[in-house]
Amino acid sequence: DVKVTQSSRYLVKRTGEKVFLECVQDMDHENMFWYRQDPGLGLRLIYFSYDVKMKEKGDIPEGYSVSREKKERFSLILESASTNQTSMYLCASSLGGTEAYEQYFGPGTRLTVT
């Protein structure tokens, strides 16, 4: 079974702090994604990566950066956390290529910025 793990289930940070969210997948997937999920809104893509050291902006990249130094690990960084970044953050992975492979999700990190 594909397993996607995220470093924390719950996180509370103060405004202005630098925040690191880690995601690891164990199925050798090429693609990895970071989403945020807010009530009443669909999943919104922050960043994605198709390969090691490769990253692409999603729909809402402002205030975030990412790092993919190893194939299995994709990190989301909030350079200076703000209250409007309070949200559920979901990491996902999938096989690569142009086939429409399903995405496998981690359990999510509920981040609160105070």
Place this chain on the structure above:
Amino acid sequence: GQNIDQPTEMTATEGAIVQINCTYQTSGFNGLFWYQQHAGEAPTFLSYNVLDGLEEKGRFSSFLSRSKGYSYLLLKELQMKDSASYLCAVKDSNYQLIWGAGTKLIIKP
């Protein structure tokens, strides 16, 4: 713009059948996914449609009409554990997933 529409919330009775609709307007189409998400948990894959017609998988079926930009998820013999949100997502011409806001399904005994 790209848009996925689903009802916000639906209520159904245990043992009954419910149909959750999804309409989409996207730049291109490379498949439609349905995911289930229980409260506080990650979404899990349910079904994938790329050709018109019905795909059946146990108690769950998914239908697609590309010409109408329309899909539905049909859940039969509803169980209490089916209480969850159901997310519709379309892969566009760039193979990016566009997500609907989800339909919260409440099952009553």
